[in-house]
Amino acid sequence: MTLPATNVPVLIIGAGLAGLYAAMELEKQGIEAQIVDAAPVLGGRIRTIVVDGEPIDIGGTGLGPSHLRAHAMVERFGLPSRPLTRRGKTAFSINGALFDAQDWENHPANRCVGEEREILPARMDSYYMQTLLPFFEIEGWLDPANAQYDIPFAEYLRGKGLSEEALRLVNMCINTNDIETVSALSMFRDAIKWRSVGFDDPKNFDQYGDAQYKPIRLEGGMVRLPEAMASSLRRAPMLGRKVVRIEHGESGATATFDDGSTIIAGRMIITVPFVALKHVIFDPPLPEPLGEAIGCAASSGNTQFILKTSSRFWEEDGLAPSLWSDTLFERLFVEFNEDDSVNHLRIWINGDNAKRVDEMGASAGEELIATLARIRPSTDGKLEVVHQVSWAAEQLIGGEKYVMGPGQVTRYARHMATPVGALHWAGEHHKSTEVGIEAALQSGERAAAEVAAILQPQAVN
Numbered sequence: 471m472t473l474p475a476t477n478v479p480v481l482i483i484g485a486g487l488a489g490l491y492a493a494m495e496l497e498k499q500g501i502e503a504q505i506v507d508a509a510p511v512l513g514g515r516i517r518t519i520v521v522d523g524e525p526i527d528i529g530g531t532g533l534g535p536s537h538l539r540a541h542a543m544v545e546r547f548g549l550p551s552r553p554l555t556r557r558g559k560t561a562f563s564i565n566g567a568l569f570d571a572q573d574w575e576n577h578p579a580n581r582c583v584g585e586e587r588e589i590l591p592a593r594m595d596s597y598y599m600q601t602l603l604p605f606f607e608i609e610g611w612l613d614p615a616n617a618q619y620d621i622p623f624a625e626y627l628r629g630k631g632l633s634e635e636a637l638r639l640v641n642m643c644i645n646t647n648d649i650e651t652v653s654a655l656s657m658f659r660d661a662i663k664w665r666s667v668g669f670d671d672p673k674n675f676d677q678y679g680d681a682q683y684k685p686i687r688l689e690g691g692m693v694r695l696p697e698a699m700a701s702s703l704r705r706a707p708m709l710g711r712k713v714v715r716i717e718h719g720e721s722g723a724t725a726t727f728d729d730g731s732t733i734i735a736g737r738m739i740i741t742v743p744f745v746a747l748k749h750v751i752f753d754p755p756l757p758e759p760l761g762e763a764i765g766c767a768a769s770s771g772n773t774q775f776i777l778k779t780s781s782r783f784w785e786e787d788g789l790a791p792s793l794w795s796d797t798l799f800e801r802l803f804v805e806f807n808e809d810d811s812v813n814h815l816r817i818w819i820n821g822d823n824a825k826r827v828d829e830m831g832a833s834a835g836e837e838l839i840a841t842l843a844r845i846r847p848s849t850d851g852k853l854e855v856v857h858q859v860s861w862a863a864e865q866l867i868g869g870e871k872y873v874m875g876p877g878q879v880t881r882y883a884r885h886m887a888t889p890v891g892a893l894h895w896a897g898e899h900h901k902s903t904e905v906g907i908e909a910a911l912q913s914g915e916r917a918a919a920e921v922a923a924i925l926q927p928q929a930v931n
């Protein structure tokens with residue numbers, strides 16, 4: 471049986487920040503848009519879980535000074551906020567040795583060479599990204615003159631003389647996939663953005679210290695933001711609607727859902743992460759290089775374990791509370807409340823190690839706790855996993871963030887957001903001069919402006 475089709479002027483696929491912001495921007499121009507999302511809840515990579523009554527953000531967590539659009543909405547919607555939960559100072563487990571930050575430079579476990587020895591293992595990535603930047607304007611990542619840097623980040627760092635041990639430690643802490651498979655040019659874009667939040671002191675590791683970077687989190691969790699955005703819209707987003715096929719032309723597009731129903735739209739804004747978009751059929755197929763960019767898209771792994779502890783083990787061993795390691799579990803964050811109490815801890819695993827841990831299946835949590843007990847004995851018998859999430863394992867998301875491989879910036883970046891007939895593109899993967907949450911919002915704003923310019927050219931001009 472063929473279900474009757476619905477008609478809308480604009481259909482937005484994805485109720486994450488990019489889709490919601492695009493709908494808000496269109497409404498400002500008097501254009502109504504219908505958002506659909508396959509997930510049963512709003513927010514996409516903004517997700518808040520509740521453990522023992524405490525909201526915990528397991529996706530996008532905080533807003534810093536560069537999140538201008540997001541801060542404006544927090545003000546506009548009157549969302550209560552507070553300083554981002556402090557993550558305590560960190561100890562290290564490197565090459566089998568356990569020590570505090572001040573002991574690193576002269577520790578026998580420090581196998582780095584020369585001046586590298588001064589850089590804390592947890593600052594290796596940000597330090598070398600900041601000090602070895604070949605250009606300083608963020609738009610430079612799209613400048614053809616910089617195409618020479620569209621090479622593996624590891625190759626760029628080797629060329630600058632880093633030892634293999636320093637490279638190993640960069641890889642340990644970098645917030646992306648393996649540095650052999652990530653484009654240096656895409657890393658420079660993020661690094662230039664981070665310059666504004668002060669990650670440049672190699673010897674002082676205090677993640678959310680006393681610099682001008684004053685991150686906030688939202689009371690009740692970050693999900694309050696997409697909820698408030700959705701509530702502000704005249705048309706409520708339709709959830710649990712999975713798009714499986716998109717037919718498109720110059721004058722419109724039709725989305726077919728997994729229940730066989732369809733929505734016909736004059737314009738369509740697609741915010742689905744490219745990794746997840748591989749599961750949607752386009753008729754006709756998308757032109758190159760866009761189709762190719764989607765086909766080979768990769769996202770960085772991120773797997774987290776939320777833990778409870780039965781004791782303040784850091785007071786027993788006298789080391790800093792949090793721990794960075796070169797083992798599979800990578801990082802343990804003890805997250806302090808303002809009154810110094812601790813409700814939960816978090817194991818945070820990025821990139822390829824996250825995917826390795828995912829392959830361990832149901833026993834992963836227990837095995838990681840056993841590893842922790844071995845390398846930091848004061849945790850033995852104290853920790854319990856209360857929640858686990860793998861962003862890479864979620865088919866509708868596919869990972870924490872879009873990652874460009876060597877050669878991909880030059881080949882795809884300037885073409886990825888070009889409209890194809892009635893199809894427009896948004897989402898964090900279309901980042902240009904922002905990253906993360908702000909990139910999603912910026913892309914939604916840009917796509918909405920494109921659509922408004924077509925549907926209401928007089929109002930826009």
Ligand SMILES: Cc1cc2nc3c(=O)[nH]c(=O)nc-3n(C[C@H](O)[C@H](O)[C@H](O)COP(=O)(O)OP(=O)(O)OC[C@H]3O[C@@H](n4cnc5c(N)ncnc54)[C@H](O)[C@@H]3O)c2cc1C
Binds near residue numbers: 898
């Ligand atoms: C662990 C983690 C920590 C982060 N921390 C930060 C941070 O501190 N600061 C920061 O700035 N950013 C952070 N980010 C990034 C930030 O959360 C994202 O960049 C942003 O939320 C992405 O929004 P989006 O709308 O582009 O995509 P998404 O939120 O991924 O939305 C895409 C939507 O498309 C839907 N979809 C997929 N396939 C289909 C389909 N076939 N049919 C219909 N719908 C579909 C999905 O269900 C999803 O809701 C973090 C992300 C993660 C995962």
